[in-house]
Amino acid sequence: MSNTRFGVALLGCGTVGGGVYELLNGQIKDIESKYGFQFDVRRILVRDPKKTRNGLKLGAGLLTTNFDDILHDSNVDVVVEVMGGETPTKEYLFEALRSGRHVITANKALMGAHGERLVEKARQHNRFFGFSASVTGFHQFVPSIVKSIMITELVGIFNGTTNFILTKLAQKSFDEVLQEAITLGYAEADHHNDTEGLDTRNKLIVASKLAFGVFLNYKDILVSGITGITKEDVGYAKELGYAIKLLGISRIVEDDKLTAFVGPALVPQTDPLARIEGVDNSIWVHDKFRGVQGMSAAGAGKDATAMAIFSDLVSVGRGEKTLWPDAALSHRNLKFTRNQLPASFYVRVDVRNQPGVLANISKHFARNKINITDVIQRSKVESPITAVVTSIVFMLGPTKQKSVQKVLDELGETTTLAGKPVMLRIEQSVQADATIAHSWEESAKSVRVAPLQPQTM
Numbered sequence: 072m073s074n075t076r077f078g079v080a081l082l083g084c085g086t087v088g089g090g091v092y093e094l095l096n097g098q099i100k101d102i103e104s105k106y107g108f109q110f111d112v113r114r115i116l117v118r119d120p121k122k123t124r125n126g127l128k129l130g131a132g133l134l135t136t137n138f139d140d141i142l143h144d145s146n147v148d149v150v151v152e153v154m155g156g157e158t159p160t161k162e163y164l165f166e167a168l169r170s171g172r173h174v175i176t177a178n179k180a181l182m183g184a185h186g187e188r189l190v191e192k193a194r195q196h197n198r199f200f201g202f203s204a205s206v207t208g209f210h211q212f213v214p215s216i217v218k219s220i221m222i223t224e225l226v227g228i229f230n231g232t233t234n235f236i237l238t239k240l241a242q243k244s245f246d247e248v249l250q251e252a253i254t255l256g257y258a259e260a261d262h263h264n265d266t267e268g269l270d271t272r273n274k275l276i277v278a279s280k281l282a283f284g285v286f287l288n289y290k291d292i293l294v295s296g297i298t299g300i301t302k303e304d305v306g307y308a309k310e311l312g313y314a315i316k317l318l319g320i321s322r323i324v325e326d327d328k329l330t331a332f333v334g335p336a337l338v339p340q341t342d343p344l345a346r347i348e349g350v351d352n353s354i355w356v357h358d359k360f361r362g363v364q365g366m367s368a369a370g371a372g373k374d375a376t377a378m379a380i381f382s383d384l385v386s387v388g389r390g391e392k393t394l395w396p397d398a399a400l401s402h403r404n405l406k407f408t409r410n411q412l413p414a415s416f417y418v419r420v421d422v423r424n425q426p427g428v429l430a431n432i433s434k435h436f437a438r439n440k441i442n443i444t445d446v447i448q449r450s451k452v453e454s455p456i457t458a459v460v461t462s463i464v465f466m467l468g469p470t471k472q473k474s475v476q477k478v479l480d481e482l483g484e485t486t487t488l489a490g491k492p493v494m495l496r497i498e499q500s501v502q503a504d505a506t507i508a509h510s511w512e513e514s515a516k517s518v519r520v521a522p523l524q525p526q527t528m
């Protein structure tokens with residue numbers, strides 16, 4: 072391998088693989104003059120070599136359906152995995168590392184489940200392992216967060232598809248917005264990974280490893296998605312001064328305890344996260360020494376993802392080390408807990424419209440020592456005379472999630488409910504202090520708010 076010329080094999084040539092090929096092949100001269108490296112795509116693994124690939128002009132002999140062709144090609148120095156899935160991808164990457172290739176992947180699901188073992192294998196073989204494209208659409212996030220010393224909290228919108236749906240849900244029903252997202256190419260026909268929060272969970276696992284040095288077990292993380300959120304919830308949240316966002320959160324809850332969870336939450340409209348619209352992502356961290364820092368940008372797509380992969384290729388060229396905290400060197404010794412900090416809550420219950428129903432439900436909250444700070448009651452049909460179902464929204468003062476859940480379980484045992492209740496935490500981009508600040512303006516008085524420093528490549 073010369074120091075400036077690298078042979079690249081792509082595993083996959085779909086949305087992202089096509090973008091990487093276009094970038095490397097179309098900008099050869101620019102890349103060489105700016106960075107001093109040549110990245111030659113020598114092999115591309117696909118399932119169907121006869122497929123037309125959106126006008127991509129692929130050189131003769133590039134495509135193969137046999138991974139062994141790549142493994143035995145001595146001109147391949149770097150394997151870039153953009154095919155997705157865990158099988159056979161994981162085996163391919165372990166083989167590539169064992170054979171002495173550097174590896175770069177965009178695969179969130181693979182990293183969320185096997186990231187630690189893959190990086191360990193790369194280190195055993197003294198090879199670079201790039202994963203920037205698997206955590207957010209903005210590769211600058213990775214070096215910035217790794218340079219932090221004592222992160223106490225990480226809060227982010229990690230999934231563009233769900234953010235698009237939640238942004239549009241004010242105007243249309245969930246199914247209509249989902250259909251629009253599929254038509255625009257923001258959501259796949261099988262959207263469950265996104266809408267059920269699994270994609271957010273996988274990215275949160277990678278981001279938490281970078282922030283806290285802990286590789287979380289995906290089975291430990293409580294995940295709820297957005298399929299239960301309605302147009303009405305978005306409307307009530309707006310009326311109360313909030314936006315609904317699907318958040319991935321990891322934070323220190325006691326000296327040596329780290330928690331992590333994924334779920335839709337109410338975010339004050341004054342918070343920077345509430346202003347993230349469409350398919351963008353945004354991640355905020357609180358570092359004891361560096362203060363509050365956040366970054367927002369396009370969360371996915373061909374170009375943003377290809378650029379994240381390119382930044383890893385430049386790292387290979389420069390002989391940089393893999394930016395993945397070494398488990399053995401972690402100085403914080405954090406243990407995982409499912410215990411969450413108390414929070415304020417939004418609860419919507421749909422109930423049969425009968426006299427005293429509001430007072431009855433309120434009694435359950437009172438018995439469990441939960442303070443109601445605001446109430447909205449609306450009939451589901453226009454005429455109050457014919458209305459049979461009423462939505463009641465309760466805003467609850469700080470309490471434990473399990474106390475709210477207890478009330479909902481109690482209500483479930485009565486005949487009051489006319490549907491599944493919705494319970495959402497109230498969160499914000501980061502907690503500025505140990506006490507929960509209730510708006511971004513309040514928290515901004517005591518912390519430094521600055522963008523994470525973009526890295527020059």
Ligand SMILES: NC(=O)c1ccc[n+]([C@@H]2O[C@H](COP(=O)([O-])OP(=O)(O)OC[C@H]3O[C@@H](n4cnc5c(N)ncnc54)[C@H](OP(=O)(O)O)[C@@H]3O)[C@@H](O)[C@H]2O)c1
Nearest residue numbers: 083084085086087117118119153154155177178371372376
């Ligand atoms: N799309 C995004 O915006 C985005 C953003 C960040 C990360 N990612 C990640 O990047 C990866 C790729 O995403 P994508 O959107 O580019 O997917 P995609 O458009 O479906 O492309 C997948 C490619 O991999 C090939 N492939 C799949 N399974 C294969 C197998 N078993 N053997 C050989 N080739 C196989 C396919 O070959 P054929 O073309 O012959 O079918 C196709 O070229 C995923 O892990 C995804 O999570 C995507």
